[in-house]
Amino acid sequence: MPKSAGHPAAWRTIRTDLRRHWSIYMMAMPVIAYYAIFQYGPMYGLQIAFKDFQPTKGIGGSPWVGFEHFNHFFNGIYFWRLIKNTLLINAYDLLFGFPAPIVLALLLNEIRGRLFKRFVQTVSYLPHFISIVVVAGMMADFLSRAGLVNQILSSFGMTPVDFLKEAGWFRFLFVSSGIWQSVGWGSIIYLAAITTIDSTLYEAARIDGAGRWKQTLHVTLPGIMPTIAILFILQMGHMMTVGSEKVLLLYNPLTYSTADVISTYVYRKGVLEASYSFTAAVGLFNSVVSLILIVAANSLSRRLGDNKLW
Template sequence: MATAQRVRSSVAAQSQLNFRQRLVKDFVRNRYIYLMLVPVVAYYVVFHYGPMYGALMAFQDFNVTKGIWGSPWIGFENFTTFFNSVYFTRLIRNTLAINIIELFFAFPAPIILALLLNEITSPAFKRTVQTITYLPHFVSLVVVIGMMVDFLARDGLVNNLIGAVGVAPIPFLQRADWYWWLFVGSGIWQGIGWGSIVYLAAITNIDPTLYEAATVDGANRWHQLRHITIPSIMPTIIIFLILRIGSMMSVGYEKTILMYNSMTYETADVINSYVYRKGVLNADYGFSAAVGLFNSVINFGLLLIANRLSKRVSEMGLF
């Protein structure tokens, strides 16, 4: 009774204050929270929303000294120049090819690893596999590509080994036809263990009584895998699939820039590495910003489409 009355009277007192007064009161009471929030919001405004504003230069004949305020607007000219350039089809083809190969091989690899690890009954063996396969995630890209350059060189380890069985040396990293497979393969080497963590965690969260009931009904390991484990981790798989589709138009430019060379440009050059060369090396800012913006918009569109499709088909989605 007494508390109810107190609540009612405090509500009455609150409504007597006008909006401004309540705002001030809230700021005073939560001042430390707002103090903590300010630098974080400022960071996102400057370093994330700043570049989104800066992307307006894609519609300009951008000049650094004049800035966004002073440079002349040219509409979609930068975009049409890109669409009509000789690079356009090559860049799109390479970007899509690498992403499709990744979708088929690199995306399922950690899921399969997690499912196999789940079958292992010895905890010590399982932990050893995990520890070793997580390792490459922590090795820097520079070192990974550096090791590839060394091992795949004409006189490197791999050519020595295949030479022992009579195969003529292959200069792998100078060969355009090997590039996509080496790019995706090294990505799997580096990411399979780390990628399996989320799926393993999803498997651990499955209700063990499901398996007990299935065993009583005579289900073997294979039946359990097919009818319990895989359906149970499907939401996790779908969420990561949506995220993956949302980046179908981008290929890691850091890795591309480290890994490609003039002999492999034909298959290696992707949208982001082109943006880097045009923008940073050639200082063609407006044009390269347009290429980058085109890329961001397509990726965001793909993410929305994948999300909507997934919601329709499986009633699961990111948002």
Template sequence: METVRQNTKGKKASEILFKKERFGRRLVKDLKRNKYIYIMVLPVVIYYLIFHYGPMYGVQIAFKDFSLTEGIWGSEWVGFKHFLDFFKGYYFWRLIRNTFLINIYELLLAFPAPILLALLLNELRRIWFKRVVQTISYLPHFISVVVVVGMLVDFTTQNGLINQLLSIFGVEPISFLQKPEWFRTLYIGSGIWQSIGWGSIIYLAAMSNINSELYEAAKIDGANRFKQALHVTIPGIAPIIIILLILQIGSMMSVGFEKIILMYNPLTYDTADVISTYVYRKGILEANFSFSAAVGLFNAIINLTLLVLANRISAKVSETSLW
């Protein structure tokens, strides 16, 4: 009996070794065959190793009482103290609520906007007009966030364009950037304006790969333009939509830090303060590095969890997933 067990173990070990050798040979052949592609990818890999994976050793300060004089390795371990302080903190639920709501609004309003624009552009038959619309919609993407916020400030002041238009209808001037209830509207609206054109590119590219015979068959069946879009175009780009939706859900707890830090002020903290801005204040302004690292790590773990769950649900429901 013992001899049989040893023979079985020996066979399994040899099979594993054979698979490793076979994988190694395939890898070497692939490297030789696609060496130029790997050379092109190499700078990106090096970048991520140096600037993304390398600094990960510093995550340990989230579990330490970090001191600049003691350094990362010399600082005292405090375990989950900073996490518990954050969970019990006065601002915890406000930060979670604001971060979650802004991302929900982006998911419901900003995410479908490029899809709708792509569907509309796909229906245009005048090529010159289609190109003009595409160019105009792409341009805001290349405008700096600082400039976009500057435009918001100019348009929403007491004497700004928006208040001047409102005064025509007898509406009193509104201090939009000082009103908490207006912050999310301005943030989401300006984000849609800036990204809708650029975001539609990938959907237009996916639409160009849809077999034209499907549209011809739909026409024969009596489908109008709307039904063709509903039953041919949208199913044709569904895998792309699902992949981008998974990625969007995977960043649910991450909000555009630069834009919010430029837009918000103490008057709008109640609706504008999110996890990323809180980390900035605690880490950079107050030099509480360990606490801010703990909050940032918590945020990253939530994002990773959402990404994995969204990917798993998508794989079961639609058979489309990231991995």
């Protein structure tokens, strides 16, 4: 790190460094260019959140309008709905989606047959690799009015429900399909943590007369607690983020009241309706809140031990 750029000694160090390593710096050019253009370029473009962007005048030339777009967003009719939907989907996911892979890992750990365990693992990882379009497509098909789920329901004499057109079902379907797709994959990291637990701890517990349930409760669970804590904190950092990709495939105007989240709103208003400045402001607001959450989460995990996230 340069101590002060104006210092002559520092300049000499830099010159020697550049001369000695010029070939590697040349090599780095495409990577530096990539980060400068495609990562920092959009950050530069974020200034349109404070401007009235006009394509003919460009990003730099458009007139400033201060916080107008932010005020417009905060006072708009959709603000609280978007915040609520984003937070609630994440809250349900934290409540059900977070513990699911932990429970699965603990149950898999209790399986004695190696081959059977391996089979269950292989099967449970599979949905992770299926594209979100296929997953949403299967949901749309199975959950339609004439689809598989309604065929089964009506064979029990229940009335068909058009699941994806009812706002009340959206969060449940979104979160549960997410669990279906990721529970196996999520369990890998906990299974790995379980294998690092000192086996003498189990022996000691057995000598003290602990059965399998007691061993799980007093050895395995404490053993993977650091991993659980880190992943929990990491997930807290993403409380204000719901990706648009899956929601876009599953929602429709009938379910906007529960399904529309910040990212999908930005997509609709920005890409489809071309209000660039307004949606850049919405996106910036979301990024800043997320940044604060992530930094807070990281400093929290630092304080809990040396388990920093980066």
